[in-house]
Amino acid sequence: MIRECVDADFEAICEIINDAAQAYRGIIPPDRWNEPYMPREELREEISAGVVFLGYEQDGELAGVMGTQDIQEVTLIRHAYVRTEQRGQGIGGTLLARIMDEATQPVLIGTWADAVWAVRFYERHGFQVVPPQQKEVLLRKYWTVPDRQIETSVVLADQTWFAT
Template sequence: MIRKGTDKDFEEIFNAINDAATAYKGVIPPDRWHEPYMTKEELKVQIEDGVKFLCYFENNEIFGVMGIQDKTDVELIRHAYVRTKQRNRGIGTLLLRELIKDSTKPILIGTWKAASWAISFYEKHGFCLVDEEEKNHLLKKYWAIPGRQVETSVVLVDEKYKKSKD
């Protein structure tokens, strides 16, 4: 079952993110990795900044989360994670489809350059990588991340974004 995350889900969203983020350990640059990957304070700030989470539940347990953030002229997919033991079951696909089905705005996704599995997932769902110059522009315009993270990230865009640039 998929439903919107609520304040009551905060702890479980936090746990799901940090369980799933272990996939990045040893993959992303060591200076970008820390434990927990996302602190409770960082998650709280993300929610206060408008990230709205969808949660995939089985047996009243969150197995996956994916957020969306409205940035006026675009929407950002944020913090897409599926618990380690629940991967490769289609949960990410279900969450992504649910998040984007009613969107009328272009959708952007930022992820780690070294996270080839994440890039492949989004490409499989019709998103395309932008070039380095466009990536730098988009990350600086829509995300509040350190310069080092900009260097080590990529941005994928949907068809609506590509058409808006033609």
């Protein structure tokens, strides 16, 4: 079952993000890795800044989360994670499909360039990597990330973005 997450889900959201983000260890540049990957304070700041999470509930427990954030004329997909032991069950695709069904404006996703599994996931769902020169412009316009993260990231966009 997909549902909007509520305040009581905060700890589960944080746990899912930090569990699933272990896949980045040794893949993303070491200077971008943190332990925990997403500290509670940072997650609180993200939610306060408008990130809204959908959760995929299985057997009464959140198995995956995907956040969205509307900024100006686009929707950003933020913090898309599925518990490690529940990957490969279609949870991420189900969450993404719901978000895309409800999207009313172009959708962008930023992820680590070396997280090839994440890039492929979004490509399988119709997203395309934007050209490098546009990537930097988009990351500076819609995200608040350091230069080093801009260097090591990609942005993917849905067909609506490419059509505008």
